[in-house]
Structures are given as C-alpha cells and as structure tokens.
Amino acid sequence: MSIRQRKSKKSKSGFTYQVYFSYTDSYTKQKKNFSKSGFLTYEDASLYEKKKKQELNLQQLFIKQYKVTIDQVFHEWLNLEAVYRYQENTIIDYKNRYYKHIKQKLGNILLQDIDYRILQVYFNENSKIGLSTNYKLKEVLNVIINFAIKCNYINHNPLSLVHVIGQNNSRTAYNKIFQDNDFENVINELKKINSFIRQSYIIALYIGKYTGLRISEVFALDREDFNFSSQQIYITKKIVYANKKRSEIFVSNQLKTKTSQSSLPFHKDLQKIILKWLSINTHKHVICDKKGNYLNPKQLEYTLWKISKDLNIHFHFHMLRHTLATRLVHSGADIKATQEILRHANVVTTMNIYTHANEELKKEAIYKAFPINVDE
Numbered sequence: 001m002s003i004r005q006r007k008s009k010k011s012k013s014g015f016t017y018q019v020y021f022s023y024t025d026s027y028t029k030q031k032k033n034f035s036k037s038g039f040l041t042y043e044d045a046s047l048y049e050k051k052k053k054q055e056l057n058l059q060q061l062f063i064k065q066y067k068v069t070i071d072q073v074f075h076e077w078l079n080l081e082a083v084y085r086y087q088e089n090t091i092i093d094y095k096n097r098y099y100k101h102i103k104q105k106l107g108n109i110l111l112q113d114i115d116y117r118i119l120q121v122y123f124n125e126n127s128k129i130g131l132s133t134n135y136k137l138k139e140v141l142n143v144i145i146n147f148a149i150k151c152n153y154i155n156h157n158p159l160s161l162v163h164v165i166g167q168n169n170s171r172t173a174y175n176k177i178f179q180d181n182d183f184e185n186v187i188n189e190l191k192k193i194n195s196f197i198r199q200s201y202i203i204a205l206y207i208g209k210y211t212g213l214r215i216s217e218v219f220a221l222d223r224e225d226f227n228f229s230s231q232q233i234y235i236t237k238k239i240v241y242a243n244k245k246r247s248e249i250f251v252s253n254q255l256k257t258k259t260s261q262s263s264l265p266f267h268k269d270l271q272k273i274i275l276k277w278l279s280i281n282t283h284k285h286v287i288c289d290k291k292g293n294y295l296n297p298k299q300l301e302y303t304l305w306k307i308s309k310d311l312n313i314h315f316h317f318h319m320l321r322h323t324l325a326t327r328l329v330h331s332g333a334d335i336k337a338t339q340e341i342l343r344h345a346n347v348v349t350t351m352n353i354y355t356h357a358n359e360e361l362k363k364e365a366i367y368k369a370f371p372i373n374v375d376e
Contacts, residue, residue, distance in 0.1 A: 003045045006037060017045035019052070068153055070114070070144060071107035074098060077147040087254055089216070092242040094140050101126070101137050111148050116158045123164050131166035138164050176322040182313050183209065189307045196281075196290040201300050203277050204287050208320035210270040212342055215297045215317045216241065220251055221286045226274055231266040235343070241296050249294045262343050325350075 002021040007014065020035040034052065039045035068076075082091050105122060106114075119141070126134050138159065145157045187205065190198050207218050216238040225234045241249045274286075283292030301317060308315045321342070328338045339350040 002049060003042060011040060013040075016040060017042055019045050019049045021049070021053070023053075067110050067112065068148075069108050069110055071103060073111060073148045073151070073153065074103075074107075074144050076151070077144060081147060088240045088252070089242045094143065096243075097133075097136055097140050101129075101133075102140065106141075111145075111153045114145070114154070114158060116161045119159055119162045123162055123166075127165050127167075129166055131164070131168045134164045134166040138162065176319055177326050178315055178319050178323050182311075182315055185311055185313070186304065186307055186315055189311065190303070197295065197299075199277070199280070200287045200289070200295060201303065203273065204300060205317070205320065206270060206273050207286075208317060209324070210267045211264050212321040212324035213264075214238070214321065215300070219287045219295060219297050222284050223278060223286060226266065226278075226286070228266070228271060228275070231268075231271070232263045233266050234263050239294055239297070241298065244296070246293065246296050249296060251294075262340070264341060 002019060004018050004020065005015050006018050008016040016037060017039040018035060018037040019039070020033065022031060022033050024031060036048065036052075039048065078091070078095070082094075086094075105125075106118075109118065123134055123138070126137070142157070142159050145154070145159055148154050149157060183205075187202055190202050190205075204215070204218050207213060207221070208215070211218075211233060213235065217235055219241075220237045220239045221233075225236070227234065237251050237253050239249055240252050277286070281288070285292055285294060287295055289295060297317070304316055325338070325342055328341065333341075335347070335350060339347050342350060344350045
C-alpha cells in the first residue's frame with residue numbers, strides 16, 4: 001500500500017492520510033521516496049497519488065522524447081554540473097576546445113542521432129591536427145555525452161568505440177627536461193632587463209626548479225608560505241588566470257588534486273635565493289609587480305617562448321617539473337617520496353615517470369658498456 005493512515009490532532013476524525021511511494025529519478029537514475037500528508041479522506045489521497053505518478057511518468061517520457069543538440073547539452077553541462085565539479089581552469093580549457101574544434105562540426109547535431117559513424121568521421125577529418133589535441137577533444141565530448149546519459153537524453157556512449165588518430169607531435173621524455181646550461185642561459189637573458197617583474201620571473205623559475213610546483217601554484221605563493229625555521233614550503237592555493245586580465249586574476253584553494261595541497265622541503269640553496277629576494281620584495285606576494293599585485297603567468301610563458309626562440313633551445317616552465325621528476329629518479333629517490341614531492345594523486349603517474357627515466361638509464365648503461373668508436 002502507498003497510502004497510509006496517520007494520527008492527527010487537527011482533524012475532526014483524529015487522523016489523516018499520507019501518500020508515500022518510491023520512484024526512480026528521471027535525471028539521476030537514483031531511487032527516491034515521495035510523500036505528502038494531510039489528506040482528509042482516502043479518496044483524496046488516492047486521487048492525488050494517481051496524478052503525481054502520472055506527472056512523474058510524463059516527465060520521464062518527455063525527457064526521452066526531448067530532442068537536444070550537442071551544443072544545448074554542452075551549455076546545460078556548464079550550468080548544471082561543471083561549475084560545481086570542475087576547476088575554473090579546466091572549464092575554460094574545455095570551452096576553448098569546444099568552441100574552436102567541436103561546435104562548428106558537431107554542435108547542431110541531435111544527441112539521439114550521434115553514433116559511432118558520425119564520431120569516427122569527425123576524428124578522421126581531424127587527422128591533420130595533433131594526436132594529443134584529438135585525445136583532449138575526445139575527453140570533452142566524453143564529458144558531454146556522459147552528462148547526456150545522466151539526463152536520460154540518450155542511453156549509451158558510442159564514443160567508447162571511436163579510434164582517435166592525428167599527428168604525433170609529442171616530444172620524447174628527453175625533450176621534456178632542460179640542461180643546466182640552458183637554464184642558466186635563460187636566467188641570464190632575463191637579467192638583461194633590470195626590472196622588478198623580470199626579477200620576479202627569475203625567482204619563479206628557481207622555485208619551479210627546486211620544487212616542481214606548477215606555474216599557477218608558484219605565482220600564488222606568499223611570504224608566509226616559506227618557513228625558514230622548519231625548512232618547509234606550504235602549497236595551499238593557486239591563481240586562476242586563464243583568459244583573464246591581470247585585474248581579474250584571483251586565488252583559489254581548489255588545487256588540481258587533493259594531494260596537491262601539501263608541504264615540500266625548502267632546499268638550502270633556494271632559501272638563500274628567496275631570503276635575498278624578500279629583502280628586496282617587501283610585499284605579501286612573492287611573485288608580483290612593483291606594487292605587489294599578482295602577475296599573469298601567461299606573460300612569463302610568452303617571455304620564455306621569445307627567449308627560447310632567440311637562444312634556439314626548447315624551454316618552457318613545465319619542463320622544470322619534468323626535470324625535477326627525472327632527477328629524482330636518476331638519483332635513486334624512493335618512489336613514494338617522489339610521489340609526495342610531485343604530489344601526484346595516483347602512484348601510477350609517478351611510476352610512468354620512473355619507466356621513462358629508466359629507459360634513459362638503460363641507454364646510458366649500454367653506451368657505457370660499449371662506447372662509440374669514433375674511428376669507425
């Protein structure tokens with residue numbers, strides 16, 4: 001029975017009726033309970049129950065028959081799920097990729113018409129762009145389609161059958177690390193312009209070198225994050241800067257993963273560098289302009305790109321993280337310690353670094369055993 005009698009002091013008869021039943025939510029597919037009390041007669045409660053169940057059934061039928069496009073679902077995902085589950089930088093990245101690569105070709109296609117053929121043709125036509133870009137596009141589409149499944153617009157994801165192709169422009173593990181002389185050359189180029197911002201950039205590079213922090217984390221550091229007595233650096237925040245003017249940049253405590261919030265050893269060489277810098281920079285923020293305002297990392301990335309082009313080398317900020325990881329492996333560091341220093345959420349990520357680095361070590365071992373004979 002889904003109608004039950006309840007005692008009530010307010011009713012003349014001494015009781016009222018309550019409607020209660022379980023149902024499956026049309027959007028989330030979760031089991032839910034519905035109840036409503038206060039009906040004076042069993043007939044009133046029964047009539048209400050029938051209307052309510054009919055309403056829920058019509059709602060489910062409406063959802064199944066509702067024709068929506070990929071573009072509509074993408075924007076629904078942005079408003080309903082993305083703002084609560086994804087970091088702003090990730091949302092901005094997804095939006096940029098969607099508007100640049102997906103919207104024009106797939107945006108107006110109805111979700112119910114999306115199948116393996118349409119998606120495979122789309123990625124086949126993308127064969128001339130980078131393979132890593134296509135994998136990112138598949139990631140964006142996967143988010144959209146899985147959200148559509150949650151909303152009951154469709155009941156399966158054909159993307160799982162699609163084979164992604166594209167130009168393999170990814171660099172080798174070796175090209176993801178820098179040489180010490182390249183790092184020093186970049187520092188020397190930055191020193192050629194004696195400005196407060198250039199000095200901030202140099203400090204940012206040294207912090208990245210000794211900690212492996214991501215650029216958004218480095219640019220968010222404050223004076224109190226450096227503890228000289230305990231020799232620790234505290235990582236608790238990042239700056240959000242993608243697609244923003246300098247005045248729009250803000251700090252967020254939502255880091256990339258839960259393990260990103262941590263503390264790292266404060267190397268003594270870095271302590272000397274930071275101590276000297278803090279005697280010059282009296283502001284709260286460590287990486288800032290002359291007035292103490294946050295800097296946009298994009299400007300440093302552009303500056304490094306120009307310097308690298310002039311020096312004819314390959315160098316960008318994230319290489320500092322790759323290089324530290326590789327050095328930790330080459331030095332025989334414990335894998336758990338390496339994971340905690342790099343703050344990987346999953347040890348598999350750290351293991352992949354070990355695998356790449358060990359490939360280089362094996363090459364070194366072979367050439368040590370058989371040095372190249374230059375006379376041949």
